[in-house]
Amino acid sequence: MNWIDTILQGVLLGGLYALFAAGLSLVFGIMRLVNLAHGDLIILAAYLILVIVSALGLNPFLAALVAMPVMFALGWLLQRVVLNRVLGNDILPPLLVTFGLSIVIQNALLQGFSADSQRIGAGALETASVDFGPVTLGVMPMLTFASAILVIVGLNQLFYRTAMGRAFRATSDDPVTASLMGIKPASVFAQATGIAMIVVTIAALYLGMRANFDPTIGPARLIYAFEAVIIGGLGSLWGTLAGGVIIGVAQTLGAAVNPEWQILAGHVAFLLVLLVRPRGLFPRAYD
Amino acid sequence: MALLQTRGLTARYGDSQALFGVDIALGQGETIAIIGANGAGKTTLLRTIAGVLRSDPGMVMFDGAEIGARPADEIMKLGIAMVPEGRKLFPSLSVEENLLIGAHGRKAAGPWNLDAVLDLFPVLKEKRAVPGTALSGGQQQMVAIGRALMSNPRVLLCDEISLGLAPVVIRDIYAAFPRIRAGGASVIVVEQDIGQAMKVASRVYCMMEGRVTLEGLPGDLSREAIHAAYFGAVA
Ligand SMILES: Nc1ncnc2c1ncn2[C@@H]1O[C@H](COP(=O)(O)OP(=O)(O)O)[C@@H](O)[C@H]1O
Ligand SMILES: [Mg+2]
Numbered sequence: 001m002n003w004i005d006t007i008l009q010g011v012l013l014g015g016l017y018a019l020f021a022a023g024l025s026l027v028f029g030i031m032r033l034v035n036l037a038h039g040d041l042i043i044l045a046a047y048l049i050l051v052i053v054s055a056l057g058l059n060p061f062l063a064a065l066v067a068m069p070v071m072f073a074l075g076w077l078l079q080r081v082v083l084n085r086v087l088g089n090d091i092l093p094p095l096l097v098t099f100g101l102s103i104v105i106q107n108a109l110l111q112g113f114s115a116d117s118q119r120i121g122a123g124a125l126e127t128a129s130v131d132f133g134p135v136t137l138g139v140m141p142m143l144t145f146a147s148a149i150l151v152i153v154g155l156n157q158l159f160y161r162t163a164m165g166r167a168f169r170a171t172s173d174d175p176v177t178a179s180l181m182g183i184k185p186a187s188v189f190a191q192a193t194g195i196a197m198i199v200v201t202i203a204a205l206y207l208g209m210r211a212n213f214d215p216t217i218g219p220a221r222l223i224y225a226f227e228a229v230i231i232g233g234l235g236s237l238w239g240t241l242a243g244g245v246i247i248g249v250a251q252t253l254g255a256a257v258n259p260e261w262q263i264l265a266g267h268v269a270f271l272l273v274l275l276v277r278p279r280g281l282f283p284r285a286y287d
Numbered sequence: 288m289a290l291l292q293t294r295g296l297t298a299r300y301g302d303s304q305a306l307f308g309v310d311i312a313l314g315q316g317e318t319i320a321i322i323g324a325n326g327a328g329k330t331t332l333l334r335t336i337a338g339v340l341r342s343d344p345g346m347v348m349f350d351g352a353e354i355g356a357r358p359a360d361e362i363m364k365l366g367i368a369m370v371p372e373g374r375k376l377f378p379s380l381s382v383e384e385n386l387l388i389g390a391h392g393r394k395a396a397g398p399w400n401l402d403a404v405l406d407l408f409p410v411l412k413e414k415r416a417v418p419g420t421a422l423s424g425g426q427q428q429m430v431a432i433g434r435a436l437m438s439n440p441r442v443l444l445c446d447e448i449s450l451g452l453a454p455v456v457i458r459d460i461y462a463a464f465p466r467i468r469a470g471g472a473s474v475i476v477v478e479q480d481i482g483q484a485m486k487v488a489s490r491v492y493c494m495m496e497g498r499v500t501l502e503g504l505p506g507d508l509s510r511e512a513i514h515a516a517y518f519g520a521v522a
Contacts, residue, residue, distance in 0.1 A: 166388050170377045176339055177375040179359035180368070182392010182438070 003256075005135040010252035012137065014228075014245030015145030016210070019203035020221050021228035021240045022151055023196035029235035030172045030192045031087060033094050037101040039222030041197065044105055045071050045204035046213050047113055050120055060120045064205040068198045075197030079190040087189070102218065109215035120208035144206045148244070151199055152237045158195075168192060227270040233280030242281055246273065288351070290315045290473055291336070291367070291442050296346045296355075298328075298335045305331040307497045311475075313442065318464070318474040320488035320505075322481055324517055327494040329477040330372050333444045336475075337369045338362035349442070364393045368440035372447050372477075374431040376419035383415040385430050389437030397439025398470040404433035407463050425456035432460070436467065443472040449480050461487060481513065495519060 024038045035041075045067060052063035082101075086093035128139040159165035167188055171178040175185040207213060207221070227247055232239025247266040254265020273281070289312035298306040306328050313319055321329050334340045336347055338359035347355040354362055363369075368389070376385050386404055405412050408429040414422060419430050428448055435443055449457040457480070464487055468474065478484040484491060485505040493501035493516035501508065501516035 163387075163391065166380065166384055167391055169379045170388050170391075173377040173379050174375060176359075177371060177377070179339065180337060180363055180371065181388050181434075182360050182363040183388075184358070184360045 002134060006252050006256045007249055008135055008137060009141065010249030011245050012141035012145045012248070013252060014241070014248030015141070015148035016203075016206055016244070017224045017228045017247050018148040018241040018244030019144065019151065019199070019206060021225035021232075021244060022148070022155065022237060023199040023203070024222075024225045025229045025232070025235065025237055025240045026155060026199065027193055027196045028229065030168055031189050032091075033083060033087060034091070034098070036095060036098040036222065037105060037218075038098075038200070038225060039218030039220065040102045040105040040109075041071075041075075041200050041218075042204045042207060042221055043213055043215060043218040044109065045197070045201045046120065046208035047109060047118070047215075049201070049205055049208060050118055053120060060122055060205060060209055063120075064201055067204075068201050071197040071201045072194040075200075076190045076194040079193035080186065083193065084186050084189055106215050106218065113215060115214055115216070117212040117214040118208070119212050120205070122209040126209065140206070140210055144210070147202055147206065148241060151202060152241055155195075155199070155237055164191070224266070227266070230280055231270060231273045233282040233284065235284050236280075236282040239280060239282035243273075246270075289313060289348075290317075290350060291475075292348045293332075293336065294346055294348070296332070296335060296342055298331050298340050298342060300331075305497050306335065309494070309497070309499055311492055311499065313473050313475055316468070316473055317490070318468060318476065318488050319490045319492065320484035321475060321477045321492045321494060322479065322484050322513075322517070323494035325479070326496075328497040329494055330446055331497075332494070333369060333446050333475070333477060336362075337367060337444060360392055363438065366393065366395065366438070366441035367444065368435035368438050368442070369444040370428075370431045370435045370446060370448060372450070374424075374427045376427055376430055376434075378418060378420045380419060381416050382411055382419050382422065382430055385419040386411075386433050386437055389434035390439075393438040393440075395439040399436040399439050401437070404436055407436075407466060408433060425452050425460065428452065428456075428460055429463075432463070432467075436470070436472070439470075440472055443467065443474045445474065445476045447477055447479060449478065449483055457483065493517060 020042060024035060027033050027035055048067045048070060049060060049063045052058060052066050053060055082097060083094065086097050125140060129136050130139060159168060167183045170181065171183055171185050171188045178185060224247060228240050228243035231243030231246055246269055250269030251262045251266040255262035291313040293309055293311050296306055296309040297304065309332055323329050335342050338357055342355040344353055344356045349365060349367065354365065380388060386401055410426060411429055414426065419427065432448065448460060461483060476484060476487060488505060491503060491505055491508060492499050493513060495516060501512060
């Protein structure tokens with residue numbers, strides 16, 4: 001067995017988990033909203049890409065580009081029409097509403113697409129790989145990981161280099177004082193959820209090209225996303241990537257020992273990190 | 288006609304009423320002070336004018352227009368900026384970003400921009416990159432004032448800017464006021480420091496228990512009258 005190979009596969013798998021988690025982390029960081037429908041929104045976006053691929057005959061990457069503005073608009077509307085109404089000091093209403101939304105999305109997808117599993121075809125890319133001496137890495141996992149890095153770099157640029165990002169951080173600190181700066185917190189939250197849905201679309205693209213999906217698998221993706229966010233420290237995007245990598249490596253190592261241990265090993269790694277660092281690896285200094 | 292005026296302004300927190308018909312007026316170019324004991328309703332008055340607390344239509348007039356029912360972000364865009372009680376700097380923003388965000392919703396022409404504010408408070412120049420909350424109390428207050436100036440406001444609302452600061456620091460901060468007024472802002476200062484309020488303002492309102500109990504020119508108000516308006520009892 002080649003341990004280096006196993007660990008590298010795990011690192012790359014972590015990129016996929018980081019993509020699942022980045023949108024969740026962004027929304028939580030800005031408005032302290034835990035979106036229990038996050039996994040289902042990823043599946044919804046995967047079906048949207050699938051529909052665009054078959055309707056327009058585009059390749060999956062172009063189809064995802066087309067899906068992005070649609071998902072942004074959906075996120076924006078969802079925040080404006082539903083989620084902004086339940087944000088407040090009490091964390092229970094948003095949990096209940098997003099839990100309900102999760103069920104609604106799953107059932108709507110079952111109605112529209114049946115329970116059959118689907119896949120976004122990526123042609124030769126699905127099996128392409130590159131030899132690096134002793135290890136061989138798949139092109140798809142490498143693309144996934146590179147996309148995760150690009151997403152995190154992009155989000156950090158947005159947060160720390162633009163006026164919009166400044167307004168996001170200020171609103172996250174203190175929405176009332178932010179409104180005295182001429183910022184409308186309700187529309188900042190809507191923009192943030194819209195951007196999170198763009199990230200969700202990217203996650204959906206790789207999820208759908210790498211494996212089969214059906215309307216019910218959203219909640220399982222949500223768990224990986226949660227674990228990555230919590231391991232990383234709430235609100236830190238690089239921490240989220242680190243969290244994804246830790247789960248990914250634990251899973252591939254577990255699977256190398258015994259294929260049945262893959263999922264379990266990821267959850268055990270999550271619990272171990274929480275035992276040692278209850279606030280995650282890179283917690284924010286204030287909260 | 289007054290630039291900013293409240294008429295029978297009321298405000299409530301849930302079931303408890305905090306303002307009971309407050310009438311104040313601020314003329315163009317004027318600086319007025321609002322004094323009163325803790326809990327008198329001074330902060331509530333400024334927060335209501337700024338739109339953080341909504342009032343009823345007709346209760347707040349600004350430049351001839353009714354603004355009472357509008358939200359804070361819209362009122363800021365009209366040119367009313369607030370230096371909130373307790374400074375309220377954004378902890379995840381640097382000093383420079385805290386200043387820049389003051390102009391987020393309103394990019395009006397005027398004397399104030401980043402350079403002009405750093406010129407007004409030169410100690411902030413070498414602190415531009417540090418988090419706002421890493422500064423001393425006086426420097427934080429300077430950032431809070433500078434942040435409000437960045438939008439070139441027509442009205443500046445200052446809530447207890449001397450609270451918790453050493454006398455020399457208070458003097459430094461109030462030394463900026465002539466330039467702030469020369470920049471075109473009309474100012475309302477809320478102060479518990481009566482001496483400071485009398486020095487900076489051309490008219491003074493005294494509040495107690497959600498009402499204006501005394502109004503006048505600083506020179507005309509006797510210690511006894513202020514004491515009575517402050518504490519209710521005649522000394
Ligand atoms: N957030 C709040 N919730 C409930 N009551 C409040 C709140 N803020 C202030 N009050 C009450 O309103 C009254 C006026 O308070 P405030 O405007 O802060 O007075 P001041 O600024 O003059 O010290 C006080 O009785 C205070 O207890
Ligand atoms: Mg007060």
